[in-house]
Amino acid sequence: MKILLIEDEKRMSAAVSELLRQEGYSVDVADEGLGGYDAILKKSYDAVICDVMLPGMNGFEIVSAARAEGVSSPIIMLTAKSDITDKVTGLDCGADDYLTKPFQIEELLARLRALIRRNTKETDGLLNAFDLNLNTKSLNLICTSTNKEIRLPEKEFKIMEYLISNKGQIVSKEQLALKVWGYNNEAEYNNVEVYISFTRKKLKFLGAKTEIKSIRGMGYELRG
Amino acid sequence: MKILLIEDEKRMSAAVSELLRQEGYSVDVADEGLGGYDAILKKSYDAVICDVMLPGMNGFEIVSAARAEGVSSPIIMLTAKSDITDKVTGLDCGADDYLTKPFQIEELLARLRALIRRNTKETDGLLNAFDLNLNTKSLNLICTSTNKEIRLPEKEFKIMEYLISNKGQIVSKEQLALKVWGYNNEAEYNNVEVYISFTRKKLKFLGAKTEIKSIRGMGYELRG
């Protein structure tokens, strides 16, 4: 579970990110608005926690811009003011929940769990990356720029599923072997290569702009 | 996770190393100062635990010498004295934390975890020097003044990584050979030169203002 925390007060962000990590989330921290906005677009997070008062770009701006770009990750806003107007503005511009400082960490965790649960249930069905959509129910891979579609065999599906849900990041052969085959054995890395090759053929067939880039010594990355 | 334990009391080092191994760390043990110092330079440890009272070279000397060589691994000092002066000397000379004997093993483990987390968090991501950014995850070198980017092969990456993390200082061929190839053999200095040459080509390609200066008889230095 990947979470992005956008917060400029160092003490606050250190404390919250630490707690989230203890809960088993993997946390990225951005300490100003623009960087946070960039991060939202680059990776796909399971949730975003975003302060309102930020240097660079304020919380409302980030959220509405992100929503305009089609980002669907759940977003929780934090603010020091308990002012009701802020609350309304926050939800209006596309945030999913709202918390006023100071808050109990327990409350944040609870709301986070709730949002992630809700979101993964809704999302579950379609995964998206660039001009690709992957239907996790029918195992169909759809290219939105050519309108072509093809059904993937199970292993290829798992490869694609993992690559898409980690778009913007480099995925190692080890991770893929673990996710797709359930074990982790260097001898099996060739299988990863074979299936990457198969999957690339499917992307070619679809005429997709998205491609699977190899990064020598590191792994693979989906690029749009 | 690799840890180096420098401790001359056999009973102590046996007990601590055993506990660390149970926690899943891989542990190297040195029982005297010089050997410990060598080990720090040879491998790259995720943390070093270092006693103060040691034959050969005392803890403070080890730490300050290691820091002078550009070692950035977190270091915890151990001492029998609870004397405050020692504590100050320890942190001054470059240690990250300090523990007085006798200590609870739990406390050592907790501090170790904290240091390792802090250290890997800071390291992973971006290293910066002048108009260069080095992404330590993707091995990409980015020039901020031209917005160009290129992926570095492993050895060139290590060269750059070491130069950047020692910017403002002269880095000897010996240090580079040790860091990049893991050994230290005059015959191999030509490899350093070859790779410096490769890396310079990359900087030229990027159009970076930063350059690798040669300082005859001394080594290399990054200049902006």
Added chain:
DNA sequence: ACCTCGAACCTTGAAGAAAGCTTGAAATAA
């Protein structure tokens, strides 16, 4: 100031090693 010479340094290309890709055949599942 200038010249000479050796040491330090740079560059290059060829050969080798390693990582990755593709393919087809054999095995297994549907």
Added chain:
DNA sequence: TTATTTCAAGCTTTCTTCAAGGTTCGAGGT
């Protein structure tokens, strides 16, 4: 049967190493 998965072999590309030859630098002598 047909579709899918596994495995192994050979191929391509990229990175690394090594060695040879060229260039630059600076000390010591004229």
